[in-house]
Amino acid sequence: MSIFNGDIVTELRGQVGFITLNRPRALNALSLGMVRDLTVALKAWAADPAVLGVAIRGSNKDGVFGAFCAGGDIRFLHQAATTGDADLEAFFTEEYALNHLIHSYPKPYIAFMDGIVMGGGMGISQGGSVRIVTERTKMAMPETIIGLFPDVGGGYFLSRCPGHVGEWLALTGDTIGAGDAIAFSLADHFLSAERQAGLWDALGAQQWADGAGFKAWLGQQFEAAPAAATTADVRAQIDQFFALADAKAIVQSLEADRQDWARATGATLRKRSPLMLEVVLEQVRRARSQTLAEDLKMERDLVHRCFHLRPGQSETVEGIRALAVDKDHSPRWNPARVEDVPASLVAEFFTSPWPAAQHPLRELV
Structure with a gap:
């Protein structure tokens, strides 16, 4: 069982490494400490031959799932910028390096993108090999609202949406749901919110001969995607x-x-x-x-x-x-x-x- 005693909870069950973002009052907004903890865990599991894959989810005030990650900690950014805090520069350097690590991760990286998935939350999910959305998913890159730009690799993954969808999402910051996310190549699979806990638990209970067997089993767990809105x-x-x-x-x-x-x-x-x-x-x-x-x-x-x-x-x-x-x-x-x-x-x-x-x-x- 996980012990929720920090902003990042990591756990190894069976052949899978599990990460729970545990800062629900801030909608799991990423701090520099969280970025560093994620980086350490992912690098350790990448080097561990006993680990076949990684799964990541968010938590909400009542428990787990329901909210993935609302982005970076913008209050910290404001305070750091106005006080000359050197951690402002460190945050972006280390966050972007983490985004790159996830995109190039050598093992399946499964992102349970339930609830709010915005900004930095997209940065730690878009590079995943299995990006799962639910009927509660609210996805956006809303940085232009605060006079920023869609970072964390946003230029890369938004520009690869069909047509000029990437420009639309980047400039407006509009929110989309599961059907659109899949249609726009920003998610891979749909899973009903009520089934997430079952899949999460099964990932830690199953045994596979190798990574290929793991991927094959995982591919059979999903439902038909809803129509794009x-x-x-x-x-x-x-x-x-x-x-x-x-x-x-x-x-x-x-x-x-x-x-x-x-x-x-x-x-x-x-x-x-x-x-x-x-x-x-x-x-x-x-x-x-x-x-x-x-x-x-x-x-x-x-x-x-x-x-x-x-x-x-x-x-x-x-x-x-x-x-x-x-x-x-x-x-x-x-x-x-x-x-x-x-x-x-x-x-x-x-x-x-x-x-x-x-x-x-x-x-x-």
């Missing part, structure tokens, strides 16, 4: 509008359209940081031709720029302030309109502050 008409609109050249054109075209979906989406984008809309669009489009390591290095450059490009004028610090600190939900974006974003300012985000040999993620390949 995003209709063919909306998909067509996504591909029409989010293929446009820049965020300015996307916003203006959405607002000029007569369809309800388009106008509502345009209104959503007007609430986001105009500067970061242009940065995010460029990020996703660059990532389409990048490896995961290249994308994560680019994102590490971007996140440094988010906090340091304009001293005292960080869109991210301002976005977190408005959402989670002062909670006035009235961020003062600079520039205030997407029409006023200079291309030169966007370009600065994509210039690395480090020589290649000194990059914090230089060892990723």
Whole structure:
């Protein structure tokens, strides 16, 4: 039995390593300590021939499952940024290295993506070889709400969604459910929420001759996926509008359209940081031709720029302030309109502050 005495609970049962995110009051938001504990556990199990796979889940205030991970600890990010805490830089470097480790993990990595799966929660699940969603899954990359960008490899996995779905999800931060997640290549299998505990327990009770037998057994445990909630008409609109050249054109075209979906989406984008809309669009489009390591290095450059490009004028610090600190939900974006974003300012985000040999993620390949 697991003993819940920390933010990360690890356990080895049978041939599987089990991880439970155990910070339910914060919706399992990742701290630097949690990132480090996850990294240590995963590296140890990768090197252990007795371990055939890893499973990860979240917990909620009443027990397990029901909430996977809401992302990174944005209150910590705000405090660290405003006080000059060096752990701010360490957090992103180590989190992105963890994301890379999961994507390249040598054994099956099974993510039970029940409930909220957002931001950093996507970072520790999208690289999994078996990504399970339920009828309770609420999936999003909502970083533009706080003046950030979809990091943790978001450029890589969103850019590989069909059509221009990646740009839509990245710019709006819209939430999707299980059917859409599978249709958009952001999940692999569906399992009813009530069946999760049974599969979790069975993983620790079964015995397999080898990894191939483990994978074969696991593949037989799932249910038919629900239909995608995003209709063919909306998909067509996504591909029409989010293929446009820049965020300015996307916003203006959405607002000029007569369809309800388009106008509502345009209104959503007007609430986001105009500067970061242009940065995010460029990020996703660059990532389409990048490896995961290249994308994560680019994102590490971007996140440094988010906090340091304009001293005292960080869109991210301002976005977190408005959402989670002062909670006035009235961020003062600079520039205030997407029409006023200079291309030169966007370009600065994509210039690395480090020589290649000194990059914090230089060892990723």
